[in-house]
Amino acid sequence: MFKKRENIAEIEEGKYLSPKFDENDLIPVITTDFKNGGILMHGYMNKEALKKTIETREAHYWSRSRKSIWRKGEKSGFVQKVKEIRIDDDQDSVWLAVDIGEGASCHVGYRSCFYRSIPLGNIENSEKIEMEFKETEKTFDPKKVYKDEPNPTKL
Amino acid sequence: MFKKRENIAEIEEGKYLSPKFDENDLIPVITTDFKNGGILMHGYMNKEALKKTIETREAHYWSRSRKSIWRKGEKSGFVQKVKEIRIDDDQDSVWLAVDIGEGASCHVGYRSCFYRSIPLGNIENSEKIEMEFKETEKTFDPKKVYKDEPNPTKL
Numbered sequence: 548m549f550k551k552r553e554n555i556a557e558i559e560e561g562k563y564l565s566p567k568f569d570e571n572d573l574i575p576v577i578t579t580d581f582k583n584g585g586i587l588m589h590g591y592m593n594k595e596a597l598k599k600t601i602e603t604r605e606a607h608y609w610s611r612s613r614k615s616i617w618r619k620g621e622k623s624g625f626v627q628k629v630k631e632i633r634i635d636d637d638q639d640s641v642w643l644a645v646d647i648g649e650g651a652s653c654h655v656g657y658r659s660c661f662y663r664s665i666p667l668g669n670i671e672n673s674e675k676i677e678m679e680f681k682e683t684e685k686t687f688d689p690k691k692v693y694k695d696e697p698n699p700t701k702l
Numbered sequence: 703m704f705k706k707r708e709n710i711a712e713i714e715e716g717k718y719l720s721p722k723f724d725e726n727d728l729i730p731v732i733t734t735d736f737k738n739g740g741i742l743m744h745g746y747m748n749k750e751a752l753k754k755t756i757e758t759r760e761a762h763y764w765s766r767s768r769k770s771i772w773r774k775g776e777k778s779g780f781v782q783k784v785k786e787i788r789i790d791d792d793q794d795s796v797w798l799a800v801d802i803g804e805g806a807s808c809h810v811g812y813r814s815c816f817y818r819s820i821p822l823g824n825i826e827n828s829e830k831i832e833m834e835f836k837e838t839e840k841t842f843d844p845k846k847v848y849k850d851e852p853n854p855t856k857l
Contacts, residue, residue: 560810633741637855678789
C-alpha cells in the first residue's frame with residue numbers, strides 16, 4: 548500500500564505516501580495535542596504501527612523498550628484519538644495531531660513528556676546544566692496507573 | 703557538561719540535563735514555530751550541535767546526508783532563532799521552539815516540512831495512498847536559494 552521510493556522529486560512533491568523506515572525499520576513520530584498544538588511526545592512507528600494508526604484512528608507506536616506494537620493507552624487508558632497525520636518532505640518522519648481529552652501522554656505522570664526547559668547561554672564551563680520544570684503538577688499518579696509495570700525508560 | 707546517565711529516577715524527575723544519544727551519536731529534534739506552535743521540521747543533533755544551539759541561540763543540526771554540523775540557514779539565510787529548548791522524560795529527544803520571522807524551514811520551499819496530510823481509514827486494499835497538500839504555495843523558490851547545492855533528500 549506504500550508506494551516504492553523510486554524518485555526524489557516524486558517523494559518530495561508528489562501526492563503518494565512513500566514512507567522511509569530507518570535501519571531498524573522505524574520512522575520517528577511527533578505527537579501534538581490538536582487542541583492547543585503543544586508537543587506531547589516523540590515516538591517511533593514500524594510499518595504495522597503506521598498502518599494500524601491510519602486504519603483505527605488511534606495512535607499505535609513501536610515500543611523500543613518492549614520490542615512490540617504498542618497501542619497508546621492500552622495500559623493507562625490514555626488513548627490518543629488521531630485527528631490528523633502528516634508526513635514531511637522526504638517522508639522520513641510523521642506528525643500526529645491527537646485528542647487526549649483531559650488525559651496525559653507521559654508515563655511519568657505529566658500531560659506532555661516535554662516538561663523541562665534547558666537554559667540558553669554559555670555552558671562551556673558548566674559542570675552540570677540545571678533545567679526548569681514547566682509542568683509542576685502531575686496529571687495522574689503513575690504508581691496507581693501502571694502498578695508493577697516495568698519502567699520503559701532505559702539508561 | 704552533560705550529567706552522566708546513572709539513575710532512571712534522576713533522568714526522569716531530576717533537574718540535570720543528561721541527554722541520550724543513539725547508536726549513531728544523535729538525538730532527534732522537533733522544531734516548532736514559537737509564534738503559532740506549528741511543526742516546522744524534524745531533525746537530529748549530535749553533542750556538538752546541541753551545545754552550539756544552547757550557546758549561540760541559533761539552531762544547529764547534524765546533517766545525515768552531508769555528515770556534518772549544519773547551522774540552519776547558513777545557505778538559505780533562513781536562520782532559526784531559538785526561543786526555548788525542552789527535553790523529554792527519558793531525555794532522548796529535544797524540542798526547539800524557534801523564530802523564523804517570515805522565512806521558511808523546508809528546503810522544498812514550504813514554510814513547514816509537513817505540508818502533506820495522510821488520509822485516515824481503511825488502506826488494506828489500497829495500491830497507493832493519496833495525500834492532501836495542506837500548504838499549496840511555496841514561501842521561496844528553492845532553485846533560486848540553493849542554486850547547485852545537492853538535494854539532501856535520499857531514496
